[in-house]
Every structure is written in C-alpha cells, then in structure tokens.
Amino acid sequence: MNHRAVDSNAPxxxxxxxxxxxxxxxxxxxxxxxxxxxxxxxxxxxxxxRRPVLWDVDxxxxxxxxxxxxxPNGAGKxxxxxxxxxLIPLASxxxxxxxxxxxxxxxxxxxxxxxxxxxxxxxASALDVVTMGRYGRIPxxxxxxxxxxxxxxxxxxxxxMADFARxxxxxxxxxxxxxxxxxxxxxxxxxVYLMDEPFSGVDAATEAAIVTLLRELRARGRTVLxxxxxxxxxxxxxxxxxLLNMRIVAAxxxxxxxxxxxxxxxxxxxxxxxxxxxxxxxxAGRT
Amino acid sequence: MRxxxxxxxxxxxxxALIAPVQPSRAAEPPRPxxxxxxxxxxxxxxxxxxxxxxxxxxxxxxxxxxxGVTLLGLASGIVGTFAYLRKRALMGDALGxxxxxxxxxxxxxxxxxxxxxxxxxxTLSGVLGVLxxxxxxxxxxxxxxxxxxxxxxxxxxxxxxxMAFVQQMRTxxxxxxxxxxxxxxxxxLERDARLIAASALVVIAGSLLLYxxxxxICFDQPFAGAQGYPVVALDLAMMALVVVTTVVGLxxxxxxxxxxxxxxxxxxxxxxTDRLFGMxxxxxxxxxxxxxLGASLSALLPRLPTGAIIVVCAGAFFVVSMFFxxxxxxxxGLWRQAALRRRIAMQHLLRALxxxxxxxxxxxxxxxxxxxxxxxxxxxxxxxxxARAMRRNLVVRDADGRIRxxxxxxxxxxxxxxxxxxxEIYLIRYxxxxxxxxxxxxxxxxxVLSEQIIRELEASLQTLAPIPPSxxxxxDRP
Numbered sequence: 001m002n003h004r005a006v007d008s009n010a011p012x013x014x015x016x017x018x019x020x021x022x023x024x025x026x027x028x029x030x031x032x033x034x035x036x037x038x039x040x041x042x043x044x045x046x047x048x049x050r051r052p053v054l055w056d057v058d059x060x061x062x063x064x065x066x067x068x069x070x071x072p073n074g075a076g077k078x079x080x081x082x083x084x085x086x087l088i089p090l091a092s093x094x095x096x097x098x099x100x101x102x103x104x105x106x107x108x109x110x111x112x113x114x115x116x117x118x119x120x121x122x123x124a125s126a127l128d129v130v131t132m133g134r135y136g137r138i139p140x141x142x143x144x145x146x147x148x149x150x151x152x153x154x155x156x157x158x159x160x161m162a163d164f165a166r167x168x169x170x171x172x173x174x175x176x177x178x179x180x181x182x183x184x185x186x187x188x189x190x191x192v193y194l195m196d197e198p199f200s201g202v203d204a205a206t207e208a209a210i211v212t213l214l215r216e217l218r219a220r221g222r223t224v225l226x227x228x229x230x231x232x233x234x235x236x237x238x239x240x241x242x243l244l245n246m247r248i249v250a251a252x253x254x255x256x257x258x259x260x261x262x263x264x265x266x267x268x269x270x271x272x273x274x275x276x277x278x279x280x281x282x283x284a285g286r287t
Numbered sequence: 288m289r290x291x292x293x294x295x296x297x298x299x300x301x302x303a304l305i306a307p308v309q310p311s312r313a314a315e316p317p318r319p320x321x322x323x324x325x326x327x328x329x330x331x332x333x334x335x336x337x338x339x340x341x342x343x344x345x346x347x348x349x350x351x352x353x354x355g356v357t358l359l360g361l362a363s364g365i366v367g368t369f370a371y372l373r374k375r376a377l378m379g380d381a382l383g384x385x386x387x388x389x390x391x392x393x394x395x396x397x398x399x400x401x402x403x404x405x406x407x408x409x410t411l412s413g414v415l416g417v418l419x420x421x422x423x424x425x426x427x428x429x430x431x432x433x434x435x436x437x438x439x440x441x442x443x444x445x446x447x448x449x450m451a452f453v454q455q456m457r458t459x460x461x462x463x464x465x466x467x468x469x470x471x472x473x474x475x476l477e478r479d480a481r482l483i484a485a486s487a488l489v490v491i492a493g494s495l496l497l498y499x500x501x502x503x504i505c506f507d508q509p510f511a512g513a514q515g516y517p518v519v520a521l522d523l524a525m526m527a528l529v530v531v532t533t534v535v536g537l538x539x540x541x542x543x544x545x546x547x548x549x550x551x552x553x554x555x556x557x558x559x560t561d562r563l564f565g566m567x568x569x570x571x572x573x574x575x576x577x578x579x580l581g582a583s584l585s586a587l588l589p590r591l592p593t594g595a596i597i598v599v600c601a602g603a604f605f606v607v608s609m610f611f612x613x614x615x616x617x618x619x620g621l622w623r624q625a626a627l628r629r630r631i632a633m634q635h636l637l638r639a640l641x642x643x644x645x646x647x648x649x650x651x652x653x654x655x656x657x658x659x660x661x662x663x664x665x666x667x668x669x670x671x672x673x674a675r676a677m678r679r680n681l682v683v684r685d686a687d688g689r690i691r692x693x694x695x696x697x698x699x700x701x702x703x704x705x706x707x708x709x710x711e712i713y714l715i716r717y718x719x720x721x722x723x724x725x726x727x728x729x730x731x732x733x734x735v736l737s738e739q740i741i742r743e744l745e746a747s748l749q750t751l752a753p754i755p756p757s758x759x760x761x762x763d764r765p
Contacts, residue, residue: 049427082509085509085512085513086512086513087509087512087513103515106513106514106515109513111509111510111513113507113509113510113513117507117509118506118507119506122372122505122506122563123372123557123560123561123562123563123565123566124502124506124561124562124563125561125562128502128563129506132502132503132506132507132510135499135500135503135514135516136514136515138499140500141496141497141499141500142499143498143499144499168561170561184510188514
C-alpha cells in the first residue's frame with residue numbers, strides 16, 4: 001500500500017482518511033472513485049493464466065494532463081490499459097472513468113492499441129479504419145453513413161492524412177499507420193484517451209505530429225495516458241508520469257517523480273522477488 | 288465504385304477464359320452406349336443434348352440442385368471471407384471432419400435416412416469438435432494448429448469406426464452415407480436442394496447484416512472489445528454461419544473438401560481487390576461459379592465426385608487470380624520488376640550521357656564503347672535501352688553512330704543527375720558514407736525516389752541549385 005500514487009490532483013489516500021477501527025487489517029470499503037477523476041484505479045490486480053502481472057495498482061489520473069506510463073518490458077504497461085478497458089478480467093479491484101464503470105462510460109474513452117496488434121494487410125482503406133472509431137455511434141447492422149464518414153475524414157485531416165484517405169492501409173508507412181490509429185481514436189470523440197506505444201517505430205515527422213496532437217488534446221481538456229518507451233523524451237512530452245513495474249513504483253508530476261532514484265527502482269533488479277512470487281502463484285494454480 | 292466494377296469485369300473475363308474448357312467436351316462425339324454394370328469403370332460421356340439440357344437448366348430437378356449448390360457456393364464465399372480474415376478458416380476443416388461421427392451415430396441410433404436428422408447429428412458433433420478445438424487451445428501447451436489437427440483426425444477416426452458398423456447393418460450400404468464424405472450433388476433430392484438454398488440465403492443475409500461488426504472484429508478485435516462489441520458473441524455468430532454452411536454443404540461437397548469452399552474463393556478474391564466489399568462480392572462470385580460448374584458436371588457425369596469438381600473449379604479461379612490479377616498477381620509483379628529494370632537502365636544511360644556533357648562542358652556525342660566503359664552493360668542491353676531512348680526521342684545517333692542527348696533527353700537526364708547528386712550528398716552528410724563509395728549506394732536508391740522524398744531532400748540539404756557538383760571524381764568508376 002505504501003506505493004500509492006502521490007498526486008496533488010488525485011483524491012488523497014482514502015484508507016488513511018478514514019478513522020481506523022482496528023489495528024488489524026480490515027477488508028477495504030468500496031472505493032470512493034471520484035466523479036471528477038477521469039480515470040481512477042483502485043486495488044487492481046491482473047493475472048494471465050493465473051500468473052499475476054499487475055499487483056495492487058492504485059492510481060488516479062489528473063484531468064486534462066498528458067500522462068506517460070513508463071516501465072521495463074513485461075512491466076504490465078499494455079496490460080494496465082487493457083485491464084482498464086475491460087479487455088482482460090481483473091483478479092481484484094475496480095476501475096472507474098469519471099466515477100462510472102467502463103460499461104457506462106464507454107463513449108468517454110478512446111483507445112489506441114499497439115500498431116503491431118493488427119494485420120495491416122487487411123483489405124481496408126485509411127478512411128475505413130478511421131470510420132471504425134465511429135461505429136459506437138452507428139446502430140447495429142447498419143452501414144456507416146455519409147455523416148460518419150465525413151467525421152472520420154475530418155479526423156484524418158487532423159493528423160495530416162487526408163490525402164491518404166483512399167489508400168490501402170498496407171501501402172502506408174509505419175508512421176502513417178500510427179497516425180491512422182490516432183485518427184480513429186479521435187473519431188471516438190472521447191474525454192480520456194488510452195494509447196499503447198503510439199511512438200513506437202515512427203519517423204520523426206510522425207513523432208512531431210503526435211506530440212502536437214497530444215498537446216491539442218490537452219488544450220481541449222482531454223486526459224491522455226500514453227504507454228511510452230523512450231525515457232529521454234518523457235520530461236519533454238508528459239506532465240505526469242507513472243513508473244510501472246508490476247506495481248506502481250511512483251506516480252505524479254514528472255518534475256518530482258521522474259527521478260534517477262525512482263527509475264532505478266523501476267528498472268533495477270529489485271523486483272525479482274515479485275516475479276518469483278508470481279511464478280509461485282502460477283505453479284500453485286496449475287497443480 | 289468504378290474501380291470495383293472494373294475489377295469484377297476483369298474477374299469475369301478471366302473466368303470466361305477457363306470456363307469454356309469444361310463444356311467443350313460437348314463437341315466430342317458421344318461414345319456408343321456401353322453395357323452398364325456395377326464394375327463398369329469406363330466413362331460415359333454425356334451427349335451434346337444432355338449438356339445443353341443441364342446448362343440450360345431444362346430439367347426441373349437438375350435446376351433445383353444446380354441453383355441450390357450455386358447459392359451454397361455464394362454463401363460460403365461470403366461467410367468464408369470473414370472466416371478467412373479472422374484467420375479461422377481452418378476451423379472449418381476441423382468442423383467438417385468432426386461432422387462424420389454425428390452423421391454415423393444419428394443413422395445408427397435412429398436408423399433413418401432422413402436428411403434433417405442426419406444433418407442435426409452432423410451439427411451436434413461438428414459443434415462439439417469446434418468446442419474441443421477451443422478447449423484444447425486454451426491449454427497453455429497446445430497451440431492452435433495442434434488443436435485443430437487433433438480434433439480433425441480423432442473425430443474423423445471415430446466417424447470411420449462408426450461407418451464400419453453402418454456398413455454391417457443390412458440397410459447400411461444403401462443409406463448413401465458415403466456421399467457425405469466425398470459429396471454427390473447428383474444424389475440430392477429436390478427437398479435437399481431446397482434446404483441448401485434456404486440455408487444459404489439465411490447465411491448470406493446474416494453475413495451482410497453483420498458486415499460492419501464482422502469487419503471490425505476481423506481487423507482489430509481489442510478495439511472492437513473496447514468499443515463495447517460483444518466479441519465472443521460475434522465470433523460465435525460467425526462460427527454459427529460457418530457451421531450452417533458446412534453442414535448443409537456436406538451432401539454436395541463432402542466433409543473432406545467442404546473447407547475449401549470457405550478458404551479458396553476468398554483467397555482468390557483477395558488478389559483482385561483491396562476493398563473488403565469487393566473481396567466479399569468476388570469471393571461469393573467465385574464460390575457460386577464453382578458450385579454451379581460442380582453441380583452441372585455432377586449431373587452430367589454422376590460418377591465424378593461433386594465436391595472434387597467444385598474444389599478443382601475454385602482452385603482454377605485461385606490459380607488464375609494468383610497469376611493474372613492486375614495488382615497483386617504474380618505476373619503483374621514480374622511486369623513491375625521488369626519495368627523498374629528498364630527504367631533503371633534508361634536512367635543510367637541518360638545520367639552517363641549527362642556526365643559526359645558535364646565533363647566536356649558542352650553537348651558531346653559519345654560512342655557506344657565509351658558508354659560501356661563507364662557503365663558496365665552488355666552490348667545487347669545497351670542496344671535495347673538505346674532503342675527505347677531513341678523511340679522516346681531522348682537520344683539520337685549521329686551519322687557516325689555516336690550517341691547524343693536531344694533537348695528532351697537533356698531535360699530528363701538533368702533531372703536524373705540531380706536526384707543522384709542530391710542523394711549522394713545526403714548519404715555523405717547524414718549517413719557518414721565515404722564519398723568514394725557513395726556513387727554505388729546512390730545508384731540503387733535514386734530510381735525509386737518519389738517526388739516527396741526529393742522535396743524533403745531539397746529541404747534538408749537546403750539546395751535548389753540546378754545540379755550540385757559531383758562529390759567524387761567523375762569517370763573513376765570501377
């Protein structure tokens with residue numbers, strides 16, 4: 001519990017606020033996810049095949065900020081996003097967007113999966129893909145209409161890809177494909193965006209375009225959480241940072257949290273015990 | 288839309304190329320009627336009149352069967368497109384083979400030849416097979432290919448064991464259960480064909496209704512899940528459509544080959560188009576034509592296994608598509624490569640001529656040997672590229688056979704030379720390549736530089752000079 005997010009905008013440590021009834025640990029009361037908080041995660045534990053990959057994550061994202069999620073490979077960064085979106089079941093804990101469950105708040109949340117997660121040889125144009133971001137607004141069994149396609153086209157314009165609307169997606173460069181994914185998330189017209197490695201494998205022009213876009217989103221009051229792998233650019237791109245390695249090592253404003261000491265804790269080899277414990281849990285589950 | 292219609296026209300044209308091969312047998316003289324017996328293995332070529340009747344759909348029963356199997360092909364092409372893109376096509380194979388125990392068990396238990404009952408048995412064991420694949424796959428040590436292989440072979444094995452019991456029953460060998468293995472459209476009754484047609488229409492309607500949702504989960508399942516689509520339910524719906532297609536297709540195509548109806552038409556269609564809608568339509572068209580030909584030939588030559596004919600037809604579409612499709616076909620690819628090679632040879636020629644002019648400081652005709660001393664190429668290659676350059680009026684030959692740039696040629700040569708120099712300077716400046724090596728590296732890239740890259744080069748090198756000077760000594764090329 002001692003690695004809870006320390007964050008000026010986040011609701012303060014709730015367990016500490018309550019008068020403690022007894023000194024023995026009690027089951028925590030239902031979390032008071034604040035309605036003002038774009039994304040609050042309470043006590044989240046996630047397991048793949050019974051092997052825990054995220055332990056006891058508590059976090060409250062500050063509204064209207066760019067948040068970088070940083071950590072070594074296998075730290076559970078993508079898993080954190082997917083678990084928030086209900087794509088992976090939680091072993092315990094809860095997630096709220098503006099105090100609502102994801103089911104209720106779906107329209108408020110946009111998602112950019114990893115570019116490598118799809119087959120880009122799929123028969124579709126850039127516009128087709130971006131239009132998928134509008135599907136949530138189209139009733140079942142009906143094709144997207146002209147209005148939705150025009151909205152999608154505007155999103156392509158925002159990422160500087162309007163000229164490529166009709167282009168088959170496999171004929172786009174990696175950076176262009178990433179921009180198509182971002183345009184699709186824009187088409188969702190969300191309040192909170194979860195982006196999984198949008199900077200991975202893109203050219204300099206795309207990187208600059210994405211940064212501009214992120215800042216525009218922030219200027220419009222959107223909250224963006226970005227899984228990021230390039231430590232060098234973290235201070236430049238992000239207001240807040242979450243250092244993750246199977247648990248939250250530290251979270252808060254970049255200036256205070258993104259320190260050498262915290263990075264060493266995140267990337268250093270001190271978490272082998274947690275890893276071994278996870279293996280033990282997985283083994284116990286199998287036998 | 289015009290693109291799509293052009294593609295469809297191309298497809299129809301290529302079908303027209305191979306289609307006449309089949310009916311041309313009609314021209315062969317019909318053999319004298321041989322004595323028919325059960326051991327008779329000689330072919331009975333149908334008469335021209337029979338051919339005419341079948342392809343005109345004159346006979347009512349034939350008409351119903353042919354229409355039924357054609358619709359089945361249409362349906363399997365359409366639903367197969369989604370299964371193919373969802374990378375679930377092999378599930379159809381496991382499913383097909385897994386239907387056999389159900390058919391045999393239904394017959395053994397109920398001793399009925401009633402098609403709906405046999406098909407219900409087929410569906411039950413087929414679905415059981417699909418569930419078994421899903422279950423095996425969730426075991427960490429078993430991968431999907433192994434799961435499919437296990438289910439497919441074990442279920443088929445069980446089915447064959449049960450079939451041995453069926454053969455021992457007095458009514459067994461008359462039941463025609465063997466037809467489910469290899470498919471025999473000719474043995475279909477009118478009501479069987481009606482069942483197939485109706486099921487096919489249901490499958491087509493279902494696929495088109497869920498078109499948008501299927502597209503989403505085929506392309507990006509996590510995103511679909513994040514948007515709140517019930518991914519599992521949609522997958523089940525797709526699988527259900529596959530099951531219906533497979534089960535009603537058993538009688539016509541046979542359980543061994545029924546998977547081909549799901550895979551081959553979409554794979555062929557993918558060569559022709561980059562749009563999902565076009566691919567769906569084309570796959571349906573290929574499937575329908577395969578079904579039509581298969582059922583028609585089966586009516587004419589009852590000894591032929593219908594399933595095999597249908598699959599051979601679909602395979603023919605696939606092979607034609609693979610070679611002759613305009614964009615993605617193998618021949619188109621070879622043609623593009625050859626065109627690129629020709630373009631490169633032309634650009635080399637023009638650049639060599641421009642560099643000669645640059646060295647001499649004036650328009651200078653050169654002999655073929657001088658050219659070949661600068662650019663390694665055979666006499667034949669030089670002759671070929673010169674002929675093309677002269678046809679395009681880029682170079683002319685003087686009376687003494689020496690080669691000279693025309694004004695048009697000089698414009699083009701200057702452009703080529705400039706691109707080459709820009710790229711050379713870029714490589715030296717940003718990629719730390721030694722000036723003495725840069726010529727060869729630039730040689731490989733400069734021919735594929737797009738306008739956009741050239742503009743970026745200009746911007747990053749901050750040069751708009753007509754032709755930057757060469758960074759290395761000209762004429763020292765090994």
